[in-house]
């Protein structure tokens with residue numbers, strides 16, 4: 001089966017998405033997501049200008065060789081742009097292979113290890129009480145696991161709380177936000193005290209620090225919130241320096257999650273082999289497609305680490321479809337994140353996966369079960385957008 005055409009579709013149904021559609025001489029096509037929030041056009045160009053010309057005429061069934069060709073064959077390898085572009089090719093080719101086999105994608109990976117996936121969503125409030133009310137509403141809808149973020153009093157904007165939250169802002173420059181670690185560290189335990197008093201301990205609660213602390217601060221926080229028995233504390237420290245997690249680990253048994261920004265197994269090898277984390281958050285988008293995340297998952301499995309694919313709304317419904325087929329198979333599955341796509345995006349990307357009672361279901365259609373309505377996509381042209389940046393009150397740049 002020969003690849004006859006590959007096109008890059010950039011659209012903005014509620015937010016920007018980059019999609020690769022690969023067509024074959026047998027009439028079967030597959031689609032993959034290449035969205036890197038705030039850097040969309042860089043991946044679109046990487047695909048269009050550098051990968052697509054090498055794809056035409058290739059045998060679509062050679063997923064592994066094509067992956068290696070674009071990974072090893074690039075002298076300048078790795079990095080979010082490269083790996084997202086490779087991921088889009090990889091996911092589209094798995095989609096084609098599964099459609100050609102007339103099987104849902106999880107069957108090609110080794111078949112189902114489970115019927116449905118435990119999933120968490122986000123409760124974000126301007127106040128502790130409002131966050132609690134949102135948790136109550138999700139609990140009522142059947143959710144078993146909820147990530148809780150609340151505005152930190154004294155900071156004008158808090159990550160994850162504003163309506164647009166982690167969505168990129170449609171502006172010509174990144175918005176500057178203010179960060180203050182001591183204020184945050186005094187506040188967070190109060191939020192968790194309130195939620196445990198109100199909901200007890202059965203409900204899984206998660207919290208995302210979003211890379212803001214030093215290892216010493218994170219170790220103190222992880223120790224202090226042991227009493228709240230979190231499902232996890234996420235991205236406590238920026239993880240370029242993987243060994244910094246040793247300090248947190250030595251001081252606390254709070255489960256740790258990390259890896260949404262990683263794009264290769266080498267970004268998490270030490271964290272996994274030293275058992276410094278409990279959940280690995282790499283997705284089939286930012287970490288090189290199904291072909292690469294399954295390698296990460298297999299390594300993690302050796303060390304009792306479970307998967308937890310990043311599921312923010314800034315990855316298209318295609319990535320959610322691919323992630324759910326991966327989740328359906330992966331033996332060491334932990335949890336899946338889901339943050340609700342804008343309605344316009346649901347129309348552009350018709351999909352079979354669905355939510356019921358706090359669980360996601362992959363669907364049974366051949367392929368990954370997600371399509372793109374190109375006519376609908378044309379109605380939503382790309383808009384320039386950036387993620388926020390953060391500074392301390394004296395102007396120092398900080399991790400956002």
Ligand code: CS2
Nearest residue numbers: 037166208260311312314387
């Ligand atoms: C987040 C994301 O979902 C998460 O855990 O950390 O919202 C993240 O901020 C965005 O994906 C950035 O694009």
Ligand code: MG
Nearest residue numbers: 208234235260
């Ligand atoms: Mg996160």
